[in-house]
Amino acid sequence: MLLAFYRQMVLVRRFEERAARAYTEAKIGGYCHLNLGEEATVAGLMAALEPSDYVFTNYREHGYALARGIAPERVMAELYGRTDGVSRGWGGSMHMFDVASRFMGGYGIVGGQVPLATGAALAIDYRGGAEAVVCLMGDGTTNIGAFHESLNIAALWELPIVYVVVNNGLGMGTPVERSSAEPELHKRASAYRMASARVDGNDPVAVFDAARVALDSARAGRPYLLETVSGRLKGHSVVDPARYRSRAEAEALQAADPVAAYAVRLHEQGVLTDDLIAGIDAEATAIVAAAARFADESPHPEVATLFDYTYATSVPNDSRRLPGEALFA
Numbered sequence: 001m002l003l004a005f006y007r008q009m010v011l012v013r014r015f016e017e018r019a020a021r022a023y024t025e026a027k028i029g030g031y032c033h034l035n036l037g038e039e040a041t042v043a044g045l046m047a048a049l050e051p052s053d054y055v056f057t058n059y060r061e062h063g064y065a066l067a068r069g070i071a072p073e074r075v076m077a078e079l080y081g082r083t084d085g086v087s088r089g090w091g092g093s094m095h096m097f098d099v100a101s102r103f104m105g106g107y108g109i110v111g112g113q114v115p116l117a118t119g120a121a122l123a124i125d126y127r128g129g130a131e132a133v134v135c136l137m138g139d140g141t142t143n144i145g146a147f148h149e150s151l152n153i154a155a156l157w158e159l160p161i162v163y164v165v166v167n168n169g170l171g172m173g174t175p176v177e178r179s180s181a182e183p184e185l186h187k188r189a190s191a192y193r194m195a196s197a198r199v200d201g202n203d204p205v206a207v208f209d210a211a212r213v214a215l216d217s218a219r220a221g222r223p224y225l226l227e228t229v230s231g232r233l234k235g236h237s238v239v240d241p242a243r244y245r246s247r248a249e250a251e252a253l254q255a256a257d258p259v260a261a262y263a264v265r266l267h268e269q270g271v272l273t274d275d276l277i278a279g280i281d282a283e284a285t286a287i288v289a290a291a292a293r294f295a296d297e298s299p300h301p302e303v304a305t306l307f308d309y310t311y312a313t314s315v316p317n318d319s320r321r322l323p324g325e326a327l328f329a
């Protein structure tokens, strides 16, 4: 388990570094937000879920998709906007969706996923299922109205959901302390008599343990708010140079790098050796390089399929075309 966390964290790290590079090479278009600094949270949280549980995230999602078991080449192909991508190339970085792994997206509207995830929890409860929903969001999202409406209804109706606030200290360039009157975000759950906890998001073991407690609570009809505290190592998205951060702040963040810190810890415990570290790194680098090659070779989607996956059933939702007709004659 300890080693599995490390492997997962290194894969996410190498994947995101490669995504950043591919963006500068214009292989990736649109927005692109990375999980650099969140690797421990990704690994700990996703390992705590059952395969039948549902995951909703915001747009900062590549790592969660990987850790949920979606093949790296399908995640990379989606970033490249290709047909072999997890959303057939039409979603891109922010809109990955995979029914098989119950990965329910990928949302670009801050807080957009929160009512949807709450609705999924209601559906589970209505059918009497044993699954739980994990709804991820950033710290900035706790100031969106839908966050409060969702927590209120989830607590009232005893829904099987864990809200996870991935507190990376910033909403774009604004620190939590400047945007939230109660910066200890998990305490907001008390307004809804909901159980909550704050955990070190740089420690995958602590995140895993806390997520297990939260999920047990949710399955027993007691929704839960879990706050993980970590740092965002780079800018808000790949095009943000993060100039609002002082040199000292940037250095402190790098010094607390969760991947490096966890490697040191496992080394001290005798779980990792220098050889193993090098081997795991080489393995992750090779997986990511293969994913990038796969993405490069995957075809671009046909323009005529632009509206095919917008709705569950086809509807004439553009002025030029009825279902089945080509978009451009």
Ligand SMILES: Cc1ncc(C[n+]2csc(CCOP(=O)(O)OP(=O)(O)O)c2C)c(N)n1
Residues within 6 Å of the ligand: 058, 060, 108, 109, 110, 111, 137, 138, 139, 140, 141, 142, 168, 170, 171, 172, 236
């Ligand atoms: C409703 C809405 N308002 C504003 C934005 C612009 N916006 C995109 S990301 C973001 C910051 C969100 O910060 P946080 O929830 O902490 O997530 P993080 O990016 O740190 O993961 C904002 C304001 C948006 N996408 N949607």
Ligand SMILES: [Mg+2]
Residues within 6 Å of the ligand: 138, 139, 140, 166, 167, 168, 169, 170, 171, 172
């Ligand atoms: Mg944030």
